[in-house]
Amino acid sequence: YFSGLSLRSASPIHFQQLTASGLRIHLGGQTASYCPENVQQLGACPNTTYTNFIGGNGGLSMGAVVPGGQQVYVDPTCGAVSYTQAHSAAMPANAIIDGWVLTPGGAGSYLSNTNGATIACQNNETNVWDVYLALPGLAVPDSCLGFTIITANETGAAQWQY
Template identity: 45%
Template sequence: MKLTLASSLLPLLAAAAPSSKVTRDTAAFGVMSARSGSPIHLLPLNAAGSAFYLGGETESYCPFGNSSALCPPGTETVFAGSGSGLSVEVPGGQEVYVNPSGALSFTVPHSAYIPAGSSLGPFVYTPGTEFGSWTFNGWGASGFMACPTEDSKWQVFAAVSNATVPSGNVDDCLGFDALGVPTNGTAAAWEYL
């Protein structure tokens, strides 16, 4: 009897899980910044600490050990579909959103929690011949901006004038074009941290 009840609940639990998980046939892309003559020109976008940065390193984890054949490399940050989710293997996936301070963020593994007042988009990925483009059109934003941090990275925010940025001054931030770099469509990490 217990087995029957458990097996009847499994489809319901699966349906309740976030839908941002990437499958092998989902379009996937990395992001590189474009702003000529600036310190952020051609920097890769990296996921770290539930936020995104230009510069620094991608932070990922695999429960099987990063050197295991069961683990994707986890060295690059890759988005799925329109860019509203990350290219991961972790059950339930990881969603991308803009938090109430304006920072581009992502959900922690095994949780669909997104703070109240956050925006889920729209995020728009447009494929191109060599590079595509990725943007955020919520809150009247004109895409993204990168803001300097104390550790020489640039944290990524929605390009909105009321963002709460690391220096406290939005004028310190640089707007940039987010170039979409196509990938092979396989999950790039087990999960991002």
């Protein structure tokens, strides 16, 4: 398991946490999560407020305990980095689920995708930066910023479900 942080010097996205909410990956904002009451009563809900992931050797999933997990995918029509709803494998036709690579570095590992560079575009409605891959053939707005993801190792899933 690992969490992610954006690197883009001299920009508003430098050192922003990767967060999950609304079935999308963002920079900044709050992680949206859920844990059922019966699981809470058992004391089995992770006691954290952040987002983490597992994978990076081709595929990528959310750091979630929920049975069946939650898979990260890229919407092929716009490049949005998204994840599946709990208990569902539904995603857009031709969704990109591969290409995720963790590369060891000096301060930590770096997460990238062989299908395109990671970019962040400001979402004025939610006041966060939405994460995309700059896929071949898709236009990237000038206001979006490319960035690098550095990771920090984690010992387990951060949430029951996102």
